[in-house]
Amino acid sequence: MENTALAPHLILAGLLFALGLAGVLVRRNLLVVYMCLELMLAAATLALVAFSRFNRTMDGAVLVFFVITVAAAEVAVGLALIVALYRRRGTVSSERLDVLRP
Amino acid sequence: MSSDLSSLVHWILFLPLGAAALQALLLRRQGAIASWLSVGAAFIGAGLALRILLTSEADVRWHAEIARLGDISLGVGYLVDAHARLMLFVVTFVGALIHLFSVGYMADDDARGRFFAGLSVFMFSILGIVVADNLLMTFVFWELVGFSSYMLIAHYFDRDYAAAASRKAFVVNRVGDLGFILGLAFCLSRFGTLQFEELRALSPAGGWPFALGALLACGFIGKSAQFPLHVWLTDAMAGPTPVSALIHAATMVVAGVYFMARIFFLIDPSLLQIVAVSGAGMAALGGLCALAQTDIKKSLAYSTLAHLGIMACALGLGRPELALLHMAMHAFFKATLFLGAGSVIHGCHHEQDMLRMGGLLRRMPVTAAAFIAASLSNCAVPFLAGWYSKDAIIEAAFRSGRAAEAALLSVAAVATCLYSARMIRLVFLGAPASEEASHAHESPWTMSLPLIVLGLGYSLFGGLLAAAMIPASSLASVAEPLRAMAFHATAPATLVGLAALALGAFALKFYAVEPGRDALRDRLPGLYAALERRWMDGLYRWYVDSVQRRVAELIAFLDLLLVNGLAVRWVAAGVPALLGFLAGRVFHGGQTRAYAAWTAAGVIFIAWILITR
Numbered sequence: 001m002e003n004t005a006l007a008p009h010l011i012l013a014g015l016l017f018a019l020g021l022a023g024v025l026v027r028r029n030l031l032v033v034y035m036c037l038e039l040m041l042a043a044a045t046l047a048l049v050a051f052s053r054f055n056r057t058m059d060g061a062v063l064v065f066f067v068i069t070v071a072a073a074e075v076a077v078g079l080a081l082i083v084a085l086y087r088r089r090g091t092v093s094s095e096r097l098d099v100l101r102p
Numbered sequence: 103m104s105s106d107l108s109s110l111v112h113w114i115l116f117l118p119l120g121a122a123a124l125q126a127l128l129l130r131r132q133g134a135i136a137s138w139l140s141v142g143a144a145f146i147g148a149g150l151a152l153r154i155l156l157t158s159e160a161d162v163r164w165h166a167e168i169a170r171l172g173d174i175s176l177g178v179g180y181l182v183d184a185h186a187r188l189m190l191f192v193v194t195f196v197g198a199l200i201h202l203f204s205v206g207y208m209a210d211d212d213a214r215g216r217f218f219a220g221l222s223v224f225m226f227s228i229l230g231i232v233v234a235d236n237l238l239m240t241f242v243f244w245e246l247v248g249f250s251s252y253m254l255i256a257h258y259f260d261r262d263y264a265a266a267a268s269r270k271a272f273v274v275n276r277v278g279d280l281g282f283i284l285g286l287a288f289c290l291s292r293f294g295t296l297q298f299e300e301l302r303a304l305s306p307a308g309g310w311p312f313a314l315g316a317l318l319a320c321g322f323i324g325k326s327a328q329f330p331l332h333v334w335l336t337d338a339m340a341g342p343t344p345v346s347a348l349i350h351a352a353t354m355v356v357a358g359v360y361f362m363a364r365i366f367f368l369i370d371p372s373l374l375q376i377v378a379v380s381g382a383g384m385a386a387l388g389g390l391c392a393l394a395q396t397d398i399k400k401s402l403a404y405s406t407l408a409h410l411g412i413m414a415c416a417l418g419l420g421r422p423e424l425a426l427l428h429m430a431m432h433a434f435f436k437a438t439l440f441l442g443a444g445s446v447i448h449g450c451h452h453e454q455d456m457l458r459m460g461g462l463l464r465r466m467p468v469t470a471a472a473f474i475a476a477s478l479s480n481c482a483v484p485f486l487a488g489w490y491s492k493d494a495i496i497e498a499a500f501r502s503g504r505a506a507e508a509a510l511l512s513v514a515a516v517a518t519c520l521y522s523a524r525m526i527r528l529v530f531l532g533a534p535a536s537e538e539a540s541h542a543h544e545s546p547w548t549m550s551l552p553l554i555v556l557g558l559g560y561s562l563f564g565g566l567l568a569a570a571m572i573p574a575s576s577l578a579s580v581a582e583p584l585r586a587m588a589f590h591a592t593a594p595a596t597l598v599g600l601a602a603l604a605l606g607a608f609a610l611k612f613y614a615v616e617p618g619r620d621a622l623r624d625r626l627p628g629l630y631a632a633l634e635r636r637w638m639d640g641l642y643r644w645y646v647d648s649v650q651r652r653v654a655e656l657i658a659f660l661d662l663l664l665v666n667g668l669a670v671r672w673v674a675a676g677v678p679a680l681l682g683f684l685a686g687r688v689f690h691g692g693q694t695r696a697y698a699a700w701t702a703a704g705v706i707f708i709a710w711i712l713i714t715r
Contacts, residue, residue: 024695025698098691098692099692
């Protein structure tokens with residue numbers, strides 16, 4: 001890959017990350033927030049792959065497999081938590097989940 | 103030669119310290135061994151000091167630098183000049199005999215180990231002052247002397263009056279020492295050195311500053327119990343009698359006079375005028391107050407005050423060598439008087455009231471002989487020790503045309519004869535006034551021997567011995583008033599002295615009333631009460647109670663309100679409360695999105711800093 005090809009990938013990764021962050025901050029449904037978090041993770045992964053390709057090493061690409069694997073496991077746990085939360089509280093709106101208020 | 107002698111000085115200085123360390127660490131319960139250890143150290147020191155006095159022509163110098171701060175060198179060292187040789191001998195010799203006396207006097211005391219350790223620490227401290235070659239070392243040993251004095255006055259610390267007296271001595275001395283240490287700072291900032299020799303060589307243009315001499319003299323006023331800081335000395339008699347003899351008569355209180363003689367070159371003449379008048383005034387008043395004391399030791403303490411006044415007056419007249427000569431003579435006869443008093447107190451089973459004594463001449467002949475000999479010397483009977491110095495000072499006052507000082511000193515000379523006659527009459531003559539006095543017994547040899555040596559030997563022949571011993575350089579100016587007195591019977595001081603002696607003989611008759619009565623108190627109760635009353639103590643009490651305490655209470659209130667309340671409590675409680683309130687409102691809302699937003703803002707902020715740096 002040429003030098004000039006790195007920038008578009010990073011810009012794309014940055015946009016994805018910003019989109020994810022905006023979603024996390026703006027949305028109230030925990031399920032959507034969770035998807036946005038995954039979007040941010042994907043953005044970081046994309047940047048990692050881009051750098052790996054740019055440096056002509058396979059390290060980053062290999063690492064990405066691990067990240068995706070762990071992320072899949074984490075999604076399973078996270079979705080299970082959200083389901084458990086819904087069962088217990090009857091809602092997944094982040095505004096109503098404020099029991100940590102001091 | 104010089105280095106050889108400086109090693110002798112090492113021994114003189116550190117033998118007592120070693121003895122004290124051994125006693126404090128190992129011999130607290132071994133009173134008998136401890137006492138003889140101290141006596142041994144003191145006698146060896148006296149022998150070495152005598153050797154220095156007899157063999158050395160040149161000054162002994164030794165110096166070691168301890169620290170250097172910029173251009174300022176701080177160190178320890180010895181400067182043993184003619185004055186120091188004399189003082190060294192007087193202190194060690196009188197000290198050694200008083201140590202020996204203490205063995206007998208303190209024989210049935212349980213805390214002998216502590217007592218003799220205190221005596222040895224005192225010897226170390228006072229010798230440090232004597233040999234010190236700079237102001238800082240003098241100051242350090244000055245404080246050590248104050249500490250050992252405090253410790254020994256408080257020997258009977260389980261009695262209220264002794265504890266109070268030691269505290270009073272310590273506090274009053276601190277007042278004087280404050281001036282001393284300010285003088286040290288002033289000297290260092292102005293002249294950059296504390297060495298006596300270097301200071302002497304300076305002789306700044308426009309003379310020495312008045313403030314320097316005045317500040318350093320504050321230490322002298324405190325330690326030598328000069329007016330207005332004299333109030334501690336009479337109370338200091340609460341200590342054991344040997345302590346009164348050694349510290350509060352013979353050595354420590356005259357250390358101030360010695361120090362003034364050492365820094366004499368830098369004292370402003372106008373300050374000397376003040377010292378002369380105040381000294382002469384205290385000499386007269388102290389002598390008169392001694393007439394109105396029934397406690398034998400307090401009466402002697404007022405006599406010491408009078409003699410300190412005479413020495414101060416000699417300094418003020420510009421005759422430091424006369425002051426030192428009187429210091430030496432006074433040390434011998436006043437130590438004898440105190441040891442005699444101690445022997446009397448011991449013999450009468452701890453009776454100190456002179457009105458309850460009487461008729462002890464037959465029961466305690468050795469003590470009586472020494473006491474009377476020392477009293478005669480104190481009264482300046484011609485050719486006895488006191489005559490050489492005291493009357494020489496009076497003669498010097500007459501010769502320099504200082505009428506006021508001469509008149510006050512003449513009053514002091516008369517008062518000396520009066521109180522000496524009163525003491526002899528009340529204690530040794532007449533009939534016993536109490537059961538204790540009629541069963542009095544002579545003291546053991548450890549107490550009599552110092553009395554014989556000091557009393558008979560030095561009170562009678564001290565002047566002649568001193569004339570032989572004092573190196574010619576420092577004697578030259580002493581000799582002139584002496585010659586005037588010895589060869590001209592019409593010299594003013596001779597006339598005053600003879601008149602005083604005649605009055606003393608009259609006082610012997612005046613006080614010859616029935617036992618247990620004081621003739622002055624019976625005939626002139628108003629005068630007696632005025633002399634007995636402690637005017638300065640009353641003034642200080644009023645000042646402390648009414649002025650100082652009020653100010654202190656006001657400051658304490660402000661401290662409680664401003665510092666303690668506003669600055670500490672308010673800040674300590676207020677800052678966390680404010681922060682907690684803000685944090686609760688702004689950060690800890692419980693909203694996950696808010697937490698995420700703050701986290702993102704923080705990350706962006708840090709990233710922005712890292713990028714733009």
